[in-house]
Amino acid sequence: MPTYGGDEVNALVIDIGSTWTRAGFAGEDLPKAYFPSHVGYIEKEVEVTEASDEPKQNGNTAADSDQDVEMAEETQQQQKEEAAGSGSFRKKKVRDYYVGDTESAAWRARMEVGGPMEHGLVEDWDMYEKIWEYAFKSRLHVKPEEHPVMVSEAAWNTSAHRAKLIEMAFEKFKCPAFYVCKTPVLAAFGTGRHTGLIVDVGGEMTSACAVFEGYCLTKTISKQAIGGELVSQQILEKLKQENNYDLTPLFDIKSKAPVDILQKPSVVRFNRENTTDSYLKDMRLRAVQEFKETVCEVLERPYVADLVANKPPKPFEFPDGFNMSAGSLRYALPEILFNPSQFMVSRPKSLGDASLVGVHEIALKSVLSSDVDLRPQLLGNVILAGGSTLFPGFVDRMSVMLQNATPGSRIKMFAPSTNTERKVTAWLGGSILASLGTFHQLWISRAEYEEHGAAIVDKKCQ
Numbered sequence: 349m350p351t352y353g354g355d356e357v358n359a360l361v362i363d364i365g366s367t368w369t370r371a372g373f374a375g376e377d378l379p380k381a382y383f384p385s386h387v388g389y390i391e392k393e394v395e396v397t398e399a400s401d402e403p404k405q406n407g408n409t410a411a412d413s414d415q416d417v418e419m420a421e422e423t424q425q426q427q428k429e430e431a432a433g434s435g436s437f438r439k440k441k442v443r444d445y446y447v448g449d450t451e452s453a454a455w456r457a458r459m460e461v462g463g464p465m466e467h468g469l470v471e472d473w474d475m476y477e478k479i480w481e482y483a484f485k486s487r488l489h490v491k492p493e494e495h496p497v498m499v500s501e502a503a504w505n506t507s508a509h510r511a512k513l514i515e516m517a518f519e520k521f522k523c524p525a526f527y528v529c530k531t532p533v534l535a536a537f538g539t540g541r542h543t544g545l546i547v548d549v550g551g552e553m554t555s556a557c558a559v560f561e562g563y564c565l566t567k568t569i570s571k572q573a574i575g576g577e578l579v580s581q582q583i584l585e586k587l588k589q590e591n592n593y594d595l596t597p598l599f600d601i602k603s604k605a606p607v608d609i610l611q612k613p614s615v616v617r618f619n620r621e622n623t624t625d626s627y628l629k630d631m632r633l634r635a636v637q638e639f640k641e642t643v644c645e646v647l648e649r650p651y652v653a654d655l656v657a658n659k660p661p662k663p664f665e666f667p668d669g670f671n672m673s674a675g676s677l678r679y680a681l682p683e684i685l686f687n688p689s690q691f692m693v694s695r696p697k698s699l700g701d702a703s704l705v706g707v708h709e710i711a712l713k714s715v716l717s718s719d720v721d722l723r724p725q726l727l728g729n730v731i732l733a734g735g736s737t738l739f740p741g742f743v744d745r746m747s748v749m750l751q752n753a754t755p756g757s758r759i760k761m762f763a764p765s766t767n768t769e770r771k772v773t774a775w776l777g778g779s780i781l782a783s784l785g786t787f788h789q790l791w792i793s794r795a796e797y798e799e800h801g802a803a804i805v806d807k808k809c810q
């Protein structure tokens with residue numbers, strides 16, 4: 349079997365989360381590419397020949413411009429003519445994709461925005477594939493057929509999803525070797541540990557899982573579809589309810605004038621026609637992110653309204669000029685992560701009627717589903733990963749909550765110290781793992797895939 353570890357061939361590592369994607373070279377300290385997992389797409393009908401079923405060009409990626417879209421249309425016209433010549437063609441829906449920070453945010457009539465993941469699993473494979481393509485070709489400038497690829501997966505990923513993943517790597521991207529590793533294992537390696545309780549609070553999911561000597565203990569997985577995006581969305585909701593304020597994102601602002609504190613923004617809008625709801629929603633969430641990241645904090649102790657009332661407010665101005673001095677809401681909204689039912693402003697339909705718990709309860713549930721002997725070791729190695737653990741105060745608060753729930757135990761928290769590293773912990777773990785000299789025997793080679801088929805992934809990647 350060819351060796352891919354060490355210095356011989358530079359492996360690629362890709363970690364696609366529900367909100368952010370990280371991709372780069374194994375052995376490096378940070379991913380070269382860090383961009384939103386949400387992509388823009390415009391659906392259209394094209395005519396394809398019965399024989400091929402494929403339009404000659406069925407999608408663009410972020411590097412493409414409007415000019416490329418026009419080119420796609422010209423090609424389709426040509427195809428139509430060819431198909432007409434051969435007698436039979438039929439209609440097929442295809443999408444033009446716009447991937448990456450700038451392309452997915454640029455306004456286009458009828459452009460929808462969405463992500464490939466749902467509850468941590470890939471739901472839209474077409475979109476997922478486009479993110480790989482964009483990461484490798486447009487951002488890392490590599491040919492995936494020349495590099496082994498390591499990809500992260502949720503701890504609760506299914507065999508069927510893994511089979512599709514390995515097929516995509518070998519069939520579509522022609523990778524020479526492949527490996528898929530569970531995010532908590534990668535996050536543990538990313539903080540230099542092999543054993544611990546990994547608590548990951550990301551964009552759409554909160555999860556906890558024990559990792560023991562580099563293996564994920566799947567019976568300890570505990571999760572909930574609540575993350576930082578819900579906090580962002582609830583901030584928007586709160587501003588609407590309390591201040592009758594509806595944020596206008598930058599794409600729709602033609603000009604603005606300064607206004608007094610808490611006054612309705614004075615904005616001239618473009619009123620762009622055919623703006624989709626999904627695009628508008630995404631742009632609003634992006635715009636509120638800065639507020640969330642610079643103004644919001646988590647109380648270091650269990651929430652007490654009087655304590656919060658005495659905290660100094662922080663001024664903030666939104667892109668449309670609306671400005672406020674944020675008081676208690678800057679603590680109350682991130683509190684959703686610890687006490688969702690009490691602090692949510694309005695419960696989104698997507699949450700159904702499931703009972704919701706705090707992130708510390710998710711963590712405790714995971715600890716309690718591990719063997720009794722292992723529990724002290726887990727509580728002594730709580731590893732925090734994911735962008736939503738970056739609220740100031742979060743680490744201390746988690747520690748206090750876990751300590752209160754398990755009196756007498758020794759709680760120790762671990763989290764990368766810089767904000768950048770905390771957002772890429774799992775990627776970093778993949779970078780470390782894939783560059784270890786001893787890792788080469790773990791890669792699934794093309795020869796092994798060809799001999800055993802997709803089932804090899806469950807045998808080799810545990």
Ligand SMILES: Nc1ncnc2c1ncn2[C@@H]1O[C@H](COP(=O)(O)OP(=O)(O)OP(=O)(O)O)[C@@H](O)[C@H]1O
Nearest residue numbers: 365366367368550551552553576577734735736738
């Ligand atoms: N400094 C910060 N303070 C608070 N929240 C932050 C900060 N930086 C990023 N976030 C939030 O973290 C979330 C993204 O985290 P992360 O990149 O770990 O998620 P993901 O891996 O894409 O999602 P998931 O793990 O749920 O699939 C977003 O909701 C983002 O707004």
Ligand SMILES: [Mg+2]
Nearest residue numbers: 365366550734
């Ligand atoms: Mg994640």
